Structures are given as structure tokens and as C-alpha cells.
Amino acid sequence: QVPVPAAIQSEQTPPIKSLISLMTQRLEVAPLVAQSKWNSGAAINDPAREQAILADVEKQARTIDLDPRFAAAFFQAQFDAGKLIQSQLHQKWQKQKQAPFSPAPDLAKEVRPVLDQLTPQLLMVLKTIQPDLCNTGVKQSLQTATFGQTDDEVSKMAVSTLQCP
Numbered sequence: 527q528v529p530v531p532a533a534i535q536s537e538q539t540p541p542i543k544s545l546i547s548l549m550t551q552r553l554e555v556a557p558l559v560a561q562s563k564w565n566s567g568a569a570i571n572d573p574a575r576e577q578a579i580l581a582d583v584e585k586q587a588r589t590i591d592l593d594p595r596f597a598a599a600f601f602q603a604q605f606d607a608g609k610l611i612q613s614q615l616h617q618k619w620q621k622q623k624q625a626p627f628s629p630a631p632d633l634a635k636e637v638r639p640v641l642d643q644l645t646p647q648l649l650m651v652l653k654t655i656q657p658d659l660c661n662t663g664v665k666q667s668l669q670t671a672t673f674g675q676t677d678d679e680v681s682k683m684a685v686s687t688l689q690c691p
């Protein structure tokens with residue numbers, strides 16, 4: 527084994543940190559989705575959009591030799607966590623009689639592209655982390671992870687498919 531100088535080693539981001547950071551970035555988009563849907567009145571749940579993402583996820587997963595079912599289950603959990611964030615916000619805004627946001631982000635032009643550019647990055651780090659899901663450090667990180675502003679229920683939902691088999 528070639529020794530790696532400590533200075534270089536410490537600069538590498540461990541995959542679990544990258545994963546938590548990318549999941550956070552994805553979940554942080556949910557409030558923007560919620561705002562644009564609050565204005566447009568569109569439903570929080572969009573099964574057609576979910577199916578389109580999942581089909582793409584499965585295809586991309588196969589090209590990097592990642593289990594497409596594992597990848598799809600992970601993304602479904604991210605949708606579910608994001609929908610919970612959106613519902614919580616809509617409930618709050620209903621109570622507050624929140625006026626339409628101005629400006630609200632454009633879902634198709636501004637918000638979904640952010641989600642889409644995170645997809646291949648998430649798939650790469652999922653491939654790296656999958657063999658390590660039973661490592662004590664990884665298990666602990668996932669159990670205690672919080673993703674930005676998310677509450678406990680959202681966090682638990684987001685990591686629900688990342689179990690040690």
C-alpha cells in the first residue's frame with residue numbers, strides 16, 4: 527500500500543458526508559417547490575413526474591452498475607420526505623392565510639432543473655456507499671443525520687431505505 531500523506535487524506539470528503547450533503551441539497555429544494563405550488567395551486571403529489579424521474583434513475587443506475595431497485599427505493603423516499611416538507615409548509619401557510627409569493631420560483635424552468643442535476647451525483651455516491659451500509663460509522667451517521675431544517679420525521683423518511691441489509 528502506498529502511504530497517503532495526512533494532509534491529502536483529510537481533504538477527501540468521506541462518501542457518507544457527500545451523501546448527507548447531497549440529500550440536504552435535494553431536500554432544501556422542497557420549500558421552493560412548495561412556494562411555486564402554493565401560487566399555482568398544483569397538487570403536491572405528482573405521480574407522473576415521480577415515474578419519469580424513477581425511469582431515468584433506473585436507467586442511469588444500470589449504466590453505473592448500481593442496483594436499480596435500491597436506487598429507485600432511495601429516490602422514492604426522497605420524494606416522500608420532500609412531500610412531507612411541502613405539506614407541512616402548505617398547512618402552515620393555510621393557517622396564516624399566506625398570500626401568493628412574489629416572485630415564486632418557476633417549477634419547470636428553475637426548480638426541477640436543480641433536482642435533476644443532483645440525480646447523477648446522488649447515484650454515484652449511492653454506489654460508493656451501498657457496500658458500507660453495515661459499517662458502524664456509516665450506520666451511526668445515517669441514524670443521527672439531519673438535513674438542514676428537516677424535522678425528525680422527514681429525516682427518518684429520507685434515510686429509510688439506507689438500511690444495513
Ligand SMILES: O=C(O)C(=O)C[C@]1(C(=O)O)C=C[C@@H](O)C=C1
Nearest residue numbers: 559570571572573575576605608
Ligand atoms: O417536482 C415536483 O413537482 C415535486 O414536488 C418534487 C418531487 C421530487 O422530490 O422530485 C416530489 C414530489 C412530487 O410527487 C414529484 C417530485
